[in-house]
Amino acid sequence: MKHYELEISQFVDNELPEHGRKELFVHLAECEECGRVLADYMEMKSGSRSFYENMEYEPEHPVNLPVLPQRTKERNIYQAMFYFAAAASVVLGLMFFMQQSSTNTITQKYKMLKTEYGKLDFNYNQAIKEVKTAEENYAPQNIPNDIKRGKEKSKKAQAAGRMAYKNTRQNTTDLTAENKDYMGNRPQLIRVVKVTQSDYLTPQIVGN
């Protein structure tokens, strides 16, 4: 016999549509088990409500409310002006460049764009200043040969980097066990369907 636990849960939430309710009541008349479920859910409902009602918010230390910051309209305008000026300089620079050069290869264009890109992303540089770069601590263990590297770090520095990297990896592994218990915030309910005889495009190939 089909049980109606999900429908009971919806009913208790006041989210079961009309036709579902009728069907549920008919079933409840015959099914003791579902009757118990309903009673339990109702009791849990009132119990959880009182649980939270009894939780008074009475902080021990006084709470200091923060100051609401001023809207910085002028800053936005300056930012917009900067971006406009930067963009305009890129366009003008491009036009000037195209006029000047007779062998305008892609590489030269790339170099010029890269410089302009570097000027535009002052935000990124600012961000990087605020963030501790992990290069010393995060050296990869297997470095492919065909990556062009900057100056070669001393062997000691490399080894230190690898050790530090190893340690962070260990920290990450430690979290794995807990994370598997935690359901995460991207659960997807997957419906599994099976293939039946009628789904075959040809008669089923059985053995060879």
Next chain:
Amino acid sequence: MEYWNNGMMESAYQSITPIFHYFKVRPLRSVKFFLLLILIAFSNAYAQFDNYHLDFKAVVKSGDGVQKLVLFNRGNIDDVIDGYVLISRGTHDMEGRIKKGGFNFLDPKIFEVGLPSLRRTWVKNNFPVKNIEVMTNGVDVEKVYSFEVTPEILNIKSDSISFYIKGVFYDLTKQTDKYSEYNLNYNINLTYKLFTVPYNKSVRLDFFCEQFNDYSFSVKFNKIDKDDEYLSIQNNRPLFEGIEQSASESSLPPNVRIEFGTEYIRADVNKPADLITLLHSDYLLTVQQHSLVPVNALDDRQFGDKTDLPVDIYYTDLSFPFKLYNKEKAELYKNYKTKSEIFKSNYNIVIVPISLNADTITADVLLNYTKINLNDNIPRWTPIRKRVKLIRGFPVAINLPKENWSASFTRDREKYSIYGYSDFEQYVNEYLVVSFDSIKQTDGE
């Protein structure tokens, strides 16, 4: 390896240098004329470009051989392609999409939290740094690579394509003491690179390994003549007719483009396949692709004509290694040299959307597959057509049947005798997961 070829591009540019010589003589007067000439040149070039689509494929593989992610985009020649790939914390689950704006910490689709009023489109990788982590559940993510690929094609007839790839690496595993306890901090690295690669060749981009150790990132470009955009189905009349039949039943309105995603999962039959959370890294093997290739015509060389379809269908081929899980059998063939060529599975997936209703799509999923690569024209695996109802956010997993197949053959004097069920099927559960991300109205082409 990264491929760099300057010569071809230079020769392309040299064909228009006479214009520049002119301007060397009269640099100031001629700006308007110059612009006009450029316009003419480009309009001619773009007229040619209009006949083509550019296919872009990014393939990310995990070092342990368990996860493979394919990101696919078909668009215009000059389209900028944004996307991202991320590794989740702890489980090291891989996810990715081709998505405008790339990765956005504030996108509720990624993290399922975040208020509409706090959403900011990540334009040109202009990301906010401070306080972002409190507005999202970013802690689920260990590393992200968000990229923006800009193709640079001057001469459509060239054999190779140049592209800029601008990217941001976020590494969320690092915490610093600079911030208060609950502010996670992340290591941010920007990269900006230019490559020139031949068409239709998979090229591994090694700078990716510096940030994502043990993962590989390859790209492949292909230019497709719009007249050649059809699906060719050879020697498989049942599949051809199956697709035709499904397409004829479709009631989809015109000019609707659907972003389908598909995933092949091979799970250990003894371990419960926890499809509730779809943690890819839990399985023996997963291969996922977002999104599939849209076409609206079929071709069956055997019978000649190209058949136009009344609706766009979506297809892909998923290919991945086959493995014998019967230990004794695997031991027998351990040192065979022909093994790598033969033990390749190929799953052809075609999705025909049948009907559309708000957030629900009914679609026919057609699957034709070979578990090992033999080319001996002996049918071993029955093609399937399954009608499924897809709700956004609720993927459907088709539990593939265990088939009783066998193959006895000799290749280059190496003798094989494989019994599908006892050597493979009984050890695994196989699923084909189908989902969709979005439904869009296109302008019709």
Next chain:
Amino acid sequence: MNKIILQNKRENISLPELYGRYSGDIFRYSLSILKNKEEAEDAVQEVFVKYAETESTFKGDCSYKTWLLVIARNYCFNRIKSKGHKNSRMDDAVFEEGVNPNYDTLISLRDAMLALPVDYSELIYLKEYEGFSYKEIAEITKLSPENVKIKLFRARQELRRILKGDL
């Protein structure tokens, strides 16, 4: 920080007024996730700090309460992860290591509520205490309404199972 009262330009709800109205609910919601009174009290402070810092980006397309709840949610989940809570399920002595719970005695509702996994207990709070609809809960948690329905059902199943001592 100075204690200064500033008018909120948008809808004339001052920060102290917001605090007065919603601090209790924010506290209880944080408690449903963090399972610890002290931490939940800290959460309230931090949520209003965050509100103040990002107030200019609020476009008023949802209620103040919803916005505050989402800030609280993000803060609390971040807190769980960054502190590496050994067990996000429990807080009190009920299931401490080394203690053998007595399966014969009925577990109290309070203990069961604390034992519920975090994403179940937050849904129970939002539904049973706040009385939000599935749609409203979906807006806060960014799950789909269908997902909320299923998860609430599972939450009740789990709660019932714990209450029956069926571990």
